[in-house]
Amino acid sequence: MWSVVKYVADLLFPRLCPVCGKELNAGEKYVCAMCLAQLPLTRYHTMQFNPMEQLFAGKVPVERATGYFFYERGSRHAAILHGIKYHNQPLMGEWLARRFAAELNGCGWLDGIDAAVPVPLHRSKMASRGYNQSEYIARGIAAVCGCRVERLVVAARRHETQTHKGQHERLQNTVGVYRASANAARYAGKHVLLVDDVVTTGATLLSCATVLKQAVPDLRISIATLAVARLQ
């Protein structure tokens, strides 16, 4: 019965690949097999002191950092991130995060992680968007490695859009935006994975990691994002 409903729904509302626009077949979820195979993976988790780890080096102690695929504005695969972020497709983010986490888990990268901590959205942004995409990504990772999702960082004030700002301005712009939540202290001596949808300059993640470290000095922090922006 359910398969009939699904069949009719697919006829009425064909599910399309956000990258190539092709109709997805029954075995495909969110992104077609061809576009998925062509996803520009960073494979940062296989590199020593990878470019993402270099981004945080000397600024805040980070155990390890990685991102799943490269994001370039205007590229074919950019539609995936836009769908997750702006077009009400957070479940696509969760699904991709599961695939990413399975790869990370396979090489022990997620070993010892006690909780996945999403970068928060301020409640006014949450109200207009309806969801926090980073939370879905954190859920996908947590489901694979068997850890909890914990909201240990809170967005204390709204910050302006960062899109058109330079690196220094972005850093200034995040001061006072985040604070650690009261239950962060429960993670003293533990290892958390800070999760965001995309890393660009790293200012947002740096700011979240910094408030966590200030609140819980012996907290160990690693970072995972779904996408890594290639800066032009």
Ligand SMILES: [Zn+2]
């Ligand atoms: Zn496709």
